Amino acid sequence: MMAEVKSSRVKVPSLLTVVSSKPTAPGRVHKFTALDHAMGFHTGHIVFYYRRNPIRDGASMENDLDNLRISLSELLCLYPPVTGRLGRGADGNWEVKCNDAGVRMLKANVCATLDEWLRYANAAEERDLTVWEDLPDDPHIWSPFRIQINDFNCGGLAVAISFTHMHADFTSATLLIKSWAEIHRHEPVAHPPIFNLPSVINESAAYRRSSSMFSETNSEFEIPSVRMGRATFKFSEAKIRQCLSKVHESCPDATPFDVLAALFWSKITRLKSPACDDDNKCSLSMCIDLRKRERDSIPYGYFGNALHFSKLSVNAEELQSDRLAYIAGLVHQHVGSIRDEEFWANVAWLESHKKEGGQYPPPFQLFGCELTCLSMENTISSEGSFTYAAMFKQNEKPIHVSYHIGNVGGEGLILVMPSPEEGLARIVMVTLPEEQIVKLCEDQTILGLQPSMLLNGKQ
Amino acid sequence: MPQILPDFSSSVKLKYVKLGYQYLVNHILTFLLVPIMAGVVLEILRLGPEEMLNIWRSLHFDLLQVLFSSFLIIFIATVYFMSKPRSVYLVDYACYKPPVTCRVPFSTFMEHSRLILKDSPKSVDFQMRILERSGLGEETCLPPAIHYIPPNPTMEDARAEAETVIFAAIDSLMKKTGLKPKDIDILIVNCSLFSPTPSLSAMVINKYKLRSNIKSFNLSGMGCSAGIISIDLARDLLQVYPNSYALVVSTEIITPNYYKGNERAMLLPNCLFRMGGAAILLSNKRREKSRAKYRLVHVVRTHKGADDKAYRCVYEQEDPQGKVGINLSKDLMVIAGEALKSNITTIGPLVLPASEQLLFLFTLIGRKIFNPKWKPYIPDFKQAFEHFCIHAGGRAVIDELQKNLQLSAEHVEASRMTLHRFGNTSSSSLWYELNYIEAKGRMKKGARVWQIAFGSGFKCNSAVWKCNRTIKAPMEGPWQDCIDRYPVHIPEVVKL
Numbered sequence: 001m002m003a004e005v006k007s008s009r010v011k012v013p014s015l016l017t018v019v020s021s022k023p024t025a026p027g028r029v030h031k032f033t034a035l036d037h038a039m040g041f042h043t044g045h046i047v048f049y050y051r052r053n054p055i056r057d058g059a060s061m062e063n064d065l066d067n068l069r070i071s072l073s074e075l076l077c078l079y080p081p082v083t084g085r086l087g088r089g090a091d092g093n094w095e096v097k098c099n100d101a102g103v104r105m106l107k108a109n110v111c112a113t114l115d116e117w118l119r120y121a122n123a124a125e126e127r128d129l130t131v132w133e134d135l136p137d138d139p140h141i142w143s144p145f146r147i148q149i150n151d152f153n154c155g156g157l158a159v160a161i162s163f164t165h166m167h168a169d170f171t172s173a174t175l176l177i178k179s180w181a182e183i184h185r186h187e188p189v190a191h192p193p194i195f196n197l198p199s200v201i202n203e204s205a206a207y208r209r210s211s212s213m214f215s216e217t218n219s220e221f222e223i224p225s226v227r228m229g230r231a232t233f234k235f236s237e238a239k240i241r242q243c244l245s246k247v248h249e250s251c252p253d254a255t256p257f258d259v260l261a262a263l264f265w266s267k268i269t270r271l272k273s274p275a276c277d278d279d280n281k282c283s284l285s286m287c288i289d290l291r292k293r294e295r296d297s298i299p300y301g302y303f304g305n306a307l308h309f310s311k312l313s314v315n316a317e318e319l320q321s322d323r324l325a326y327i328a329g330l331v332h333q334h335v336g337s338i339r340d341e342e343f344w345a346n347v348a349w350l351e352s353h354k355k356e357g358g359q360y361p362p363p364f365q366l367f368g369c370e371l372t373c374l375s376m377e378n379t380i381s382s383e384g385s386f387t388y389a390a391m392f393k394q395n396e397k398p399i400h401v402s403y404h405i406g407n408v409g410g411e412g413l414i415l416v417m418p419s420p421e422e423g424l425a426r427i428v429m430v431t432l433p434e435e436q437i438v439k440l441c442e443d444q445t446i447l448g449l450q451p452s453m454l455l456n457g458k459q
Numbered sequence: 460m461p462q463i464l465p466d467f468s469s470s471v472k473l474k475y476v477k478l479g480y481q482y483l484v485n486h487i488l489t490f491l492l493v494p495i496m497a498g499v500v501l502e503i504l505r506l507g508p509e510e511m512l513n514i515w516r517s518l519h520f521d522l523l524q525v526l527f528s529s530f531l532i533i534f535i536a537t538v539y540f541m542s543k544p545r546s547v548y549l550v551d552y553a554c555y556k557p558p559v560t561c562r563v564p565f566s567t568f569m570e571h572s573r574l575i576l577k578d579s580p581k582s583v584d585f586q587m588r589i590l591e592r593s594g595l596g597e598e599t600c601l602p603p604a605i606h607y608i609p610p611n612p613t614m615e616d617a618r619a620e621a622e623t624v625i626f627a628a629i630d631s632l633m634k635k636t637g638l639k640p641k642d643i644d645i646l647i648v649n650c651s652l653f654s655p656t657p658s659l660s661a662m663v664i665n666k667y668k669l670r671s672n673i674k675s676f677n678l679s680g681m682g683c684s685a686g687i688i689s690i691d692l693a694r695d696l697l698q699v700y701p702n703s704y705a706l707v708v709s710t711e712i713i714t715p716n717y718y719k720g721n722e723r724a725m726l727l728p729n730c731l732f733r734m735g736g737a738a739i740l741l742s743n744k745r746r747e748k749s750r751a752k753y754r755l756v757h758v759v760r761t762h763k764g765a766d767d768k769a770y771r772c773v774y775e776q777e778d779p780q781g782k783v784g785i786n787l788s789k790d791l792m793v794i795a796g797e798a799l800k801s802n803i804t805t806i807g808p809l810v811l812p813a814s815e816q817l818l819f820l821f822t823l824i825g826r827k828i829f830n831p832k833w834k835p836y837i838p839d840f841k842q843a844f845e846h847f848c849i850h851a852g853g854r855a856v857i858d859e860l861q862k863n864l865q866l867s868a869e870h871v872e873a874s875r876m877t878l879h880r881f882g883n884t885s886s887s888s889l890w891y892e893l894n895y896i897e898a899k900g901r902m903k904k905g906a907r908v909w910q911i912a913f914g915s916g917f918k919c920n921s922a923v924w925k926c927n928r929t930i931k932a933p934m935e936g937p938w939q940d941c942i943d944r945y946p947v948h949i950p951e952v953v954k955l
Contacts, residue, residue: 016606017567021559023597069560085566100597101566141570 009121010128010150012108017143018069019102020076020083028098029089030081030195032166034350035305037094040363042165043406045130046173051114051399053157054184054392068149068392069105071184076103079176079193079303081167086139092359094166096144104143106131107151114156118400122457123230130160132406159392165305166363170403171289171379171386172303178390185394191386193303224368224410229437230429232402233451235260237425243449244424247325254328256426257375257416258335261286262327264414264428266319267443268371271436272411276316283313285372288335290343293378297340300379300386308343309366310334322445335375368409368431375416385418400454403429412436427454481842484814545701545743547694548751549924552739553631554890555624555710556937557600561734564597565590565955568730575609579721589730591952594854594875598941599733599882604714617653617714618662620734624710625659626666628738635935636740638704640667645696645705646675647689649886651915652775653712654679663708674700682773682914683850685709686886687922690741691758697743704744710736711885718784725784731853735884735891753908753924757809761802763917769794773915792859798919799863802911803838806921810843810907840864843907844923847871848892850912851878860911876945881937886912891937898942900932 076083084098108129110117117125131146144167150158161173168176172193179189240256243263247254265284269276276282290306291298298306312334319327353361366372379386388397403415412432419425428451430440440446441453483490503511568590572583602623604616625648632638646669648660658677663669674696678685686709693705713732718725742751763769772794774786808816815838822836840847847870849860857878861871873892877884881891889910896902906926913919933939 015608017571017608018560019562019564019567021562023562023564070558073560073562085570099566100564101570102564141573 008128009111009125010108011111012106012148014107016105017102018072018076018105018147019100020080021070021073022077024080024083024098024100026099028080028084030084030096030098031089032094032096033197033304034347034360035307036166037360038350038364039169039305039307039366040094040135040164040166041365041407042363042367043132043134043162044165044168044170044173045132045160045162045402045404045406046170046177047126047129047158047160047402047404048177048390048398049114049118049400049402050157050159050392050396052393052396053151053155054396068184072103072105072147072180074183075176075180078179078189081195081303082145082176085141086135086144086164091357092355096167101141102143103145103147104131106146106148108148110150110152110158112152113154114152114399115154117152118454120457121455123455126402126455127404129158130162130404132162134407135164135166165405168303169289169305169307170374170376171291171300171306174379174386174390175300176303178386181390181392184392191301194299194301195303197298197302197304197306223407224433226410226433226435228408228410228412228431229434230431231437231441231456232454233428233430233446234419234454235426235428235449235451237421237423239449239451240424240426243324247328250325251329251332254332255377256424257377258328258332259324260416260426260428261331261373261375261414262324263445264430265331265371265373266322266324266327267440267446268412268414268430268432268436269316269319271432271439272371276319280316281313282316282319283311283370285366285370286310286312286331286334287367287372287374288338289376289378290338290340291378293338294340306343308338308346309372310338310342311370365407365409367405367407368411368413370409371411371414372408373414373416374405376418377416380418382423384422387418388420388422400427402455405431481812481814484817485812487813545698546748547697547755548742548744548747548927549753549755550704550740550742550747550751551632551636552737552752552890552893553628553635554887554894554937555628555631555734555736557624557734561600561603561606562598563601563606563733565595565953569955571608575719576721582721582723582726585723586726586730587955589727591955592854593731594857594878594949595731595733595882596879596947596949598880600735602712602714602734605717609719610717612714612717614655614715617712618655620714621650621653621659621662621710621712622666624712624734624736625663625708625738628708628710628736629663629667629706631935632706632738632740638706638740640669642704643667643669643673643706644700644703645693646673646708647678647693647705648676648708648710649678649681649685649689650710650712651680651682651685651885652716653714659708663706682916682918683711683852683883683885683888684912684914684918684920686737686889687758687910687912687920688760688918689886690739690755690922691760691920693741694755694758697741700743702744703742705741707739707741708736709739709886709890711887716785718782720778720780720782720784722778722784722786724786724788725778727787728785731883733882733884735881735887737887737890739890748927751927752930754927755922756907756925757806757921757923759802759806759809759921759923761798761805761919763794763798763801763919766794766917769798769917772917792855794917795856795913795919796859796863798913798917799860799911802919802921803840806923807838810909810923811838811840812842815839815842837863837865840909841866841870844909845903845906846873846893846896846901846908848889848896848908848910849874850910851875851881851883851888851892852913853883854878856913872946875949876947879947879949880941880945894936895938895942895945897930898932898934898936898938899945900930902926902930904929 080098081096083102084096085101087097089095129150130148136142145163148160175191182189243259269282288308290308291300387401391397403417408431415429417427419427572586576583602620604612646660650659660675660677689707693707718729772788772791776786777783819836819838826833849857851874857871857874873895877891904926908924910922
């Protein structure tokens with residue numbers, strides 16, 4: 001159950017359960033939506049790195065943990081579905097019985113300093129910082145959320161959370177940690193969780209869309225046959241600005257996501273063989289978080305999956321030419337044209353494909369079955385991103401935050417994440433077969449933007 | 460109503476007869492004195508003042524006789540006052556409130572049980588059945604070391620728990636009473652299952668820098684009734700040392716005693732015992748009389764250890780795998796009932812009003828002489844006490860005592876609610892119960908409280924307190940934030 005101790009630098013000495021400070025009212029059940037069920041194959045993992053242990057005041061680790069646990073217990077009062085346990089309801093669908101059982105918390109020690117780790121640890125070692133478990137067949141005593149507190153030699157700290165993607169997406173989990181940090185600082189919670197989607201099922205949309213991206217997605221789980229590698233590129237604000245100025249003429253409103261997605265898509269496609277499908281088109285699966293994109297859309301506080309998947313296709317020649325501005329423009333247009341109705345149409349499609357007795361279809365491999373790109377732009381504003389607002393101590397931002405998805409397919413995943421530098425700076429985390437990663441890290445255009453490479457293993 | 464009375468015992472008329480009988484017998488002296496006083500007054504009035512003066516002069520008192528008589532009176536008065544035992548006052552007490560991070564809901568407990576005992580599903584089911592019927596709530600607390608999967612408590616963890624619980628209780632008591640560490644003359648700490656060297660009392664002396672000539676005692680191994688044994692010891696010491704303060708600390712340290720095996724009879728304490736502790740300040744100083752909460756009236760201790768079955772009823776031993784745990788035998792309730800009867804027989808004559816004692820005597824004579832088939836009369840203890848604190852050892856204990864003593868639901872409410880909110884905190888549970896009654900604003904001046912505790916050995920100990928001043932609610936204490944939610948209805952079986 002715990003990480004195999006090969007020659008890992010991470011030692012996990014103990015495991016316990018943290019419960020909420022007030023008991024949950026009994027009998028509450030949280031049902032998952034159709035989209036939650038569709039995401040059930042994947043897992044999510046986030047690691048927040050802090051330079052200084054935010055709660056160490058010269059006291060021992062034991063007391064630190066207790067200090068963090070007090071604020072965590074208070075936080076968990078707001079999240080009854082997080083402390084509950086998964087089970088299948090009468091209709092065969094997954095639901096959470098809010099039985100107050102708590103979340104697992106692990107304490108780990110890392111035999112490295114923070115800087116050493118961020119420079120030289122590889123993806124496999126970073127995996128040890130969180131718990132990687134798939135949903136078991138019988139999850140009634142399995143904790144869907146696991147929090148791991150990793151103590152570094154130099155006094156740094158990494159707070160890691162892992163969860164089933166059926167339960168939450170990156171934004172919800174980020175807001176959970178941010179709310180925990182706010183409670184720890186004794187400040188009011190900015191985005192208290194909401195567990196029910198506004199029930200706006202656009203009936204006409206359901207009939208309009210006879211197929212959805214789900215119908216084209218693989219529902220057979222393909223565990224990649226090659227070893228997957230990971231690379232993390234940190235781009236500074238100056239370089240992104242430079243990049244944006246280059247595409248400014250054709251696409252004046254381009255966001256950093258548009259530019260970076262376009263860049264990496266074109267570069268990665270070149271490394272693949274075959275580079276495109278039969279009718280000479282290359283596709284990118286786009287994953288957008290739909291929160292608050294429109295005035296009355298899903299609120300930030302919604303705890304669950306609010307992701308929309310869509311496909312963008314271009315001709316192979318256009319992609320492989322170096323017309324970055326053009327590709328970025330296509331991406332921008334595509335992202336801009338996504339409306340909430342499409343999200344609800346997808347949901348309606350899933351609802352209409354229920355089995356006898358009301359059970360939702362089995363989950364899909366949405367990440368990596370095709371090259372997928374995930375955007376978190378809607379959580380980044382001029383005042384900063386949610387991710388880097390998770391400060392356990394006043395003004396002590398995390399120095400880095402890593403996002404991982406579990407069970408990614410062999411085609412790969414591009415995550416465009418916020419950067420501690422804020423503003424236009426971004427961090428791009430790419431998961432690809434190992435040999436493609438090596439080649440990608442040598443690409444001249446990317447290197448021309450002078451990214452700093454993090455977590456790339458010993459050189 | 461006792462069985463010996465005729466069938467129309469529910470009739471209202473009989474209730475008034477019983478009331479009249481009680482009033483008559485309990486105030487018999489007054490009733491006898493009234494006609495005598497009336498006669499004397501009438502006689503005086505008849506004689507008139509001059510006659511009175513003549514009778515006085517005829518008595519021929521001389522100086523020697525007067526002096527002698529007055530010295531005799533003074534001497535008798537002095538002997539009487541000197542031989543009266545010193546009153547022992549309970550100045551105040553404080554109970555430990557565990558932090559919310561130590562809370563153990565049922566689902567977490569069962570999950571941990573399943574993960575740790577994955578090879579013994581029958582033991583896990585047994586634990587679940589116990590927990591469902593235990594009468595505990597979702598807010599009871601276990602010490603931090605037990606929250607780990609698997610729990611691996613070290614001696615350091617046990618000491619940490621002891622320090623947290625005991626120091627918090629004593630700090631709270633000192634704040635409430637303004638007690639200075641240098642004022643403590645007697646220190647008694649009781650903790651049954653954890654007895655390190657140096658002792659817990661030495662730990663307290665070290666932390667608070669108590670005086671070097673302090674009389675300190677550490678009682679261990681005496682079970683859940685050790686709280687009352689400590690009070691008894693304090694009382695005896697306070698008879699010997701005038702003008703003193705005695706600090707009594709009652710607690711049970713759970714960390715080292717969590718049973719790690721899978722024998723069913725030994726898993727029971729894991730389900731019921733929870734973190735808790737209390738610190739009590741006793742004194743025999745006269746000036747504490749004004750602010751003391753209670754005065755100790757009686758302590759009655761009964762030990763059934765001479766009987767082998769009673770001795771082996773709660774027995775610490777190793778299971779076949781060598782893991783140490785406490786084995787509770789199946790006839791625990793029967794033995795508890797007998798111990799209770801023994802205790803009641805001793806305490807009855809001390810506390811019961813004359814009416815109940817006479818009834819008991821008549822029934823006893825009747826059974827011996829007239830008809831042995833008459834049911835023994837169970838004295839009505841509700842007439843002797845306003846409040847009952849029954850050690851919250853488990854739901855079965857409270858049910859049994861409620862039945863035996865014919866108590867109403869309100870009388871045992873304090874015990875049941877303490878079991879629900881704090882679990883079985885062993886020797887300190889009596890103090891949580893007393894605190895509940897105070898927090899509910901039910902403690903009025905002159906109320907009498909009966910604390911009963913059972914313990915391994917097998918012992919049944921009781922203490923009787925009389926309330927010295929009305930205690931106002933709301934007040935600080937472990938019930939502060941949840942008293943408004945109580946009493947709650949505790950279902951027979953909680954579905955897990």
